Amino acid sequence: MSAPAKRGIVDRVIDAIEVTAAIFLAAVTLLTFVSVGARYLFSFGILDAYDFSRLLLGILIFWGIAVTSYRGDHITVDLLWSWGGPGLKRALDTFASLVSLGAMLVFTWMMGEQVLSTRASNLLTFDLRYPVWIFYFVAWIGLACAILLLVVRTIRLIVRPEVIEQQPHVKVD
Template sequence: MRIFLEAVPAALLLAMALLTSVSAATRYLINTPVPDEFEISRMLLSIVVCWGMAAAFYYNDHIRLDVFWGRASLGAKKILSRLGTFLSLLIIVAYSVALWLKVLDTMKAGLLTIDLGLSVWGFQFAAWLGTLASAAILLTQTIWPPRHLIDEPHIDQAL
């Protein structure tokens, strides 16, 4: 799971970089950009963001208020951790439902890219899978919180 969460965004970022570089080179060399380069790069970026959220939630490597966390007792840390994870889960589930409805709407509309005629819903579906992975990770962490976040030794105890 961990390798997949890292490999998907990394491969897509590489594809975006290569696509942009090739388009810039062809624009300079033969005065013709790669067809749909901007649209494809934009849609790949949305997939990277959604899968990147899943990786951030998996590693629990997102922004938190360390001012409150550092001063909280062990019991308060457990409560704050579960509460924060649960709130994140609610937000991601709502976002995932909204994105799924957008995927269905785009699929029904038959929206295609201008130059190559690629189906847009496939890109949106791949991004939706990233939000689904985020929701699954957050649900797991809500039920079984990661112990390494709560059982950190305090500075006073280490001395």
């Protein structure tokens, strides 16, 4: 049995981003499960459960965008891609990554503006009066990670496309 290949820092950062997205998914699932169970079994509601679950869901979506942007696991229309040879496929993948990167740059910039606006407005959750801008900021970090991963993906598509094709999904040891 051969030893596993040594993973570089970029791959470890990618793995950390994927694990972070998975943790947010687990948090949303757990909060929803506990909240519904407490409400129906004990007639007791968790304070700010609705606010926290919707804010965490937003965070989860933005961190998920980061993961799917790198993996290329999002919904695609690949009619032209499936007919093309390796050169065309690589060119289309690179073009799609660059377009996604441009869109994500604008989206991240606008979300950063929203974080600052929400912080300035002092928006708070309903029950616990917890600042909402913190959740927006964590979501913004997910978008910033999406930009990082799209840059890595684009560079790898240009320089070493075999790394993208052979990239395994995250395994938590």
